[in-house]
Amino acid sequence: KNEVEQSPQNLTAQEGEFITINCSYSVGISALHWLQQHPGGGIVSLFMLSSGKKKHGRLIATINIQEKHSSLHITASHPRDSAVYICAPYFGNEKLTFGTGTRLTIIP
Amino acid sequence: DSGVTQTPKHLITATGQRVTLRCSPRSGDLSVYWYQQSLDQGLQFLIQYYNGEERAKGNILERFSAQQFPDLHSELNLSSLELGDSALYFCASAKDQGGNEYTDTQYFGPGTRLTVL
Numbered sequence: 001k002n003e004v005e006q007s008p009q010n011l012t013a014q015e016g017e018f019i020t021i022n023c024s025y026s027v028g029i030s031a032l033h034w035l036q037q038h039p040g041g042g043i044v045s046l047f048m049l050s051s052g053k054k055k056h057g058r059l060i061a062t063i064n065i066q067e068k069h070s071s072l073h074i075t076a077s078h079p080r081d082s083a084v085y086i087c088a089p090y091f092g093n094e095k096l097t098f099g100t101g102t103r104l105t106i107i108p
Numbered sequence: 109d110s111g112v113t114q115t116p117k118h119l120i121t122a123t124g125q126r127v128t129l130r131c132s133p134r135s136g137d138l139s140v141y142w143y144q145q146s147l148d149q150g151l152q153f154l155i156q157y158y159n160g161e162e163r164a165k166g167n168i169l170e171r172f173s174a175q176q177f178p179d180l181h182s183e184l185n186l187s188s189l190e191l192g193d194s195a196l197y198f199c200a201s202a203k204d205q206g207g208n209e210y211t212d213t214q215y216f217g218p219g220t221r222l223t224v225l
Binding site for chain 1: 110141150151152153156164165166196198200212213214215216218219221
């Protein structure tokens with residue numbers, strides 16, 4: 001069974017803190033997506049990665065294929081980063097599987 | 109703005125009814141994906157179309173069906189609606205050229221919030 005675990009489920013931090021959200025999955029994958037869901041419900045695709053590391057602004061995503069683990073980092077966090085972050089590995093069975101999400105709250 | 113449009117934004121209907129949700133992908137994107145997000149199940153993949161053909165099926169009920177038209181817009185039809193069908197329904201599009209699904213960035217529409225009373 002293809003399983004995805006995200007941690008933490010909820011995270012509250014002060015503005016400016018470095019944030020790490022983790023995603024572990026059970027079997028080998030072809031690719032992994034990180035999504036951001038805003039409080040209003042809209043979903044934005046942040047990264048798609050199959051190896052290594054990607055950076056976009058203050059966001060960094062890494063993946064370790066051997067360890068079946070990916071992390072999403074946010075540097076210099078800001079209240080507008082408050083959202084639910086969802087990892088979605090592609091296990092190669094023609095469908096994305098979604099994690100339960102990490103609810104991030106950044107306090108000014 | 110992702111470039112993906114979904115209509116309607118909100119839909120309220122009664123049990124037993126049938127509704128149609130519409131999605132227009134970004135210009136040039138060949139794939140359309142449909143997802144359901146409910147409070148108890150989270151995000152779930154329903155179905156994917158690529159250039160008019162069904163490509164992959166996920167947890168889609170038999171009461172639900174979809175199609176992608178020649179202009180690449182897609183419709184998701186939900187029939188015999190039940191209370192448990194109340195959810196946010198998202199579509200996403202991607203280029204997926206060469207058939208490499210899920211290795212291209214997906215662009216999500218704003219979603220249709222369906223409420224079944």
